[in-house]
Amino acid sequence: MSVAERTGPQPLLRVRGMSKRYGRRIGCADVDFDLYPGEVIGVVGESGSGKTTLLNCLSAQLEPSAGSLVYDTRERGPVAVFDLSEAERRRLLRTDWGLVRQNPREGLRMSVSAGANVGERLMAVGARNYGQIRGTAEHWLAQLEIAADRIDDRPGTFSGGMQQRLQIARNLVTRPRLVFMDEPTGGLDVSVQARLLDLLRRLVGDLDLACVLVTHDLGVVRLLAHRLLVMQQGHVVEQGLTDQVLDDPQHPYTQMLVSSILPV
Amino acid sequence: MLDIRGLAKSFTLHTQGGARIRALAGFDLQVTSGECVALTGPSGAGKSSVLRCVTGNYLAEAGSIRVRLGADWVEVIGAPARRLLELRRTTIGHVSQFLRVIPRVPTLDLVAEPAVAAGATRAEAEQRARRLLARLNLPERLWNLAPATFSGGEQQRVNIARAFAHPYPLLLLDEPTASLDAENRQAVIDLIDDVRRNGAAVLGIFHDREARAALATRHVSLAEGRAAA
Ligand SMILES: Nc1ncnc2c1ncn2[C@@H]1O[C@H](COP(=O)(O)OP(=O)(O)OP(=O)(O)O)[C@@H](O)[C@H]1O
Ligand SMILES: Nc1ncnc2c1ncn2[C@@H]1O[C@H](COP(=O)(O)OP(=O)(O)OP(=O)(O)O)[C@@H](O)[C@H]1O
Ligand SMILES: [Mg+2]
Ligand SMILES: [Mg+2]
Numbered sequence: 001m002s003v004a005e006r007t008g009p010q011p012l013l014r015v016r017g018m019s020k021r022y023g024r025r026i027g028c029a030d031v032d033f034d035l036y037p038g039e040v041i042g043v044v045g046e047s048g049s050g051k052t053t054l055l056n057c058l059s060a061q062l063e064p065s066a067g068s069l070v071y072d073t074r075e076r077g078p079v080a081v082f083d084l085s086e087a088e089r090r091r092l093l094r095t096d097w098g099l100v101r102q103n104p105r106e107g108l109r110m111s112v113s114a115g116a117n118v119g120e121r122l123m124a125v126g127a128r129n130y131g132q133i134r135g136t137a138e139h140w141l142a143q144l145e146i147a148a149d150r151i152d153d154r155p156g157t158f159s160g161g162m163q164q165r166l167q168i169a170r171n172l173v174t175r176p177r178l179v180f181m182d183e184p185t186g187g188l189d190v191s192v193q194a195r196l197l198d199l200l201r202r203l204v205g206d207l208d209l210a211c212v213l214v215t216h217d218l219g220v221v222r223l224l225a226h227r228l229l230v231m232q233q234g235h236v237v238e239q240g241l242t243d244q245v246l247d248d249p250q251h252p253y254t255q256m257l258v259s260s261i262l263p264v
Numbered sequence: 265m266l267d268i269r270g271l272a273k274s275f276t277l278h279t280q281g282g283a284r285i286r287a288l289a290g291f292d293l294q295v296t297s298g299e300c301v302a303l304t305g306p307s308g309a310g311k312s313s314v315l316r317c318v319t320g321n322y323l324a325e326a327g328s329i330r331v332r333l334g335a336d337w338v339e340v341i342g343a344p345a346r347r348l349l350e351l352r353r354t355t356i357g358h359v360s361q362f363l364r365v366i367p368r369v370p371t372l373d374l375v376a377e378p379a380v381a382a383g384a385t386r387a388e389a390e391q392r393a394r395r396l397l398a399r400l401n402l403p404e405r406l407w408n409l410a411p412a413t414f415s416g417g418e419q420q421r422v423n424i425a426r427a428f429a430h431p432y433p434l435l436l437l438d439e440p441t442a443s444l445d446a447e448n449r450q451a452v453i454d455l456i457d458d459v460r461r462n463g464a465a466v467l468g469i470f471h472d473r474e475a476r477a478a479l480a481t482r483h484v485s486l487a488e489g490r491a492a493a
Contacts (some may be wrong), residue, residue: 036346115316194367227345241320241345242379245286252278 018067026234027053042225050234098171098179104163115151161192265465268325288489300466305486320348357432438470
């Protein structure tokens with residue numbers, strides 16, 4: 001059965017004409033796409049092409065200059081995200097959405113323990129029972145391959161790869177339906193990257209997560225993304241099935257991007 | 265199962281001065297259940313391009329490619345990504361020339377995965393994966409290892425097992441017997457022939473004469489992107 005048949009043909013996120021200007025400079029311009037439940041969409045492009053800007057608009061971190069963003073909520077059906085109140089948007093980010101930042105130190109609270117970093121998100125959605133919170137935190141740390149005896153340590157004592165896994169655990173603990181990730185494997189060495197990718201691949205499948213994944217690494221999208229958006233100077237110049245875009249790129253910029261790296 | 269009409273495909277190489285390479289032009293082919301069509305023709309004739317256009321891996325430029333999905337026919341050309349992924353999950357088994365290994369995932373999981381994606385339970389999928397790997401003579405000690413370190417022939421058999429992990433009604437095989445020794449080649453030939461006899465439609469490229477003779481119920485020869493007489 002297709003994703004659409006299981007959940008109804010309704011996209012989870014509908015993006016139209018999404019544009020962000022910084023003064024006269026273009027951050028991103030006229031981005032259109034639909035994201036369906038369980039679908040992973042990769043966003044690639046060179047440095048400065050607008051990937052982070054787009055992600056920040058999509059995750060309501062940044063107010064776009066123009067465009068619409070409609071999210072299909074569990075309770076109320078499709079809502080225009082930027083028509084929601086600030087408080088409602090924050091609630092969405094704490095419950096239904098996850099946001100994994102490139103630098104885990106920005107996505108974590110460095111002054112509290114690993115367990116608290118995960119437990120805190122649960123408390124934000126109303127969990128109160130200490131034993132249950134700790135149990136769930138332990139479960140998610142284990143899912144992300146963080147040893148149980150590190151639960152009381154602060155993230156500052158973790159390696160970069162462990163911090164990144166902790167940030168992901170913190171995001172997944174509320175069982176979000178949609179996760180935004182900005183270069184989740186950036187800054188990690190290759191073997192740590194492979195392990196993280198593998199974990200992500202499994203989790204995305206098991207939890208039926210929809211995901212917007214920003215990266216400049218075409219190997220990462222080949223592995224994780226169903227669909228790909230290619231950005232250049234703020235515009236989406238090509239989009240399609242991931243392997244099609246990588247094996248039979250149509251746009252000159254995509255061809256350049258694909259040919260300038262080793263085979264993936 | 266498969267109905268291709270007037271298929272055209274060319275490549276424009278923007279990084280090389282906009283050179284244009286024509287791979288296919290006005291190509292027609294129908295494949296029905298229970299037949300195995302062998303695509304033949306010289307290197308560069310467009311054989312692999314046909315298979316890749318059918319899976320949506322290459323973006324066809326003109327014509328029509330229809331694949332039967334249950335009681336319906338799905339037009340591949342212009343189909344949204346989700347539709348193509350659904351076709352691949354439920355209907356099309358595909359052996360590409362090389363296995364793209366996913367790091368760290370054990371062989372047994374890799375082979376079970378497509379069946380789970382097509383709707384089988386974990387237990388059914390694993391049982392089927394075991395049967396297939398045994399049938400393809402892949403030593404059991406390798407089943408729990410990721411194929412990254414396997415020999416070319418071992419990887420090829422993992423690749424084949426994935427395409428047979430679910431009873432797909434349409435199989436696209438790009439040189440499935442390449443890099444296999446005689447014994448393993450025979451195991452693969454037997455597997456393909458069984459599946460065809462059970463009603464699958466098979467479209468394959470077999471450089472190996474013996475495999476072609478054993479499997480093909482019909483030959484279609486390609487020359488310069490068209491079906492030759
Ligand atoms: N706060 C800002 N003020 C002004 N210009 C900005 C701001 N943030 C981004 N830009 C500009 O917008 C464009 C897109 O930047 P963005 O950070 O989205 O790129 P990116 O694709 O994420 O790049 P990278 O791969 O390097 O992270 C760039 O030209 C950048 O200089
Ligand atoms: N991704 C691609 N980009 C550019 N040109 C391509 C691409 N794939 C195939 N071609 C070209 O299309 C033509 C047909 O190639 P194709 O791979 O379909 O041939 P084939 O019949 O399978 O050959 P072989 O027997 O050598 O595998 C060739 O000229 C080839 O160079
Ligand atoms: Mg960025
Ligand atoms: Mg070929």
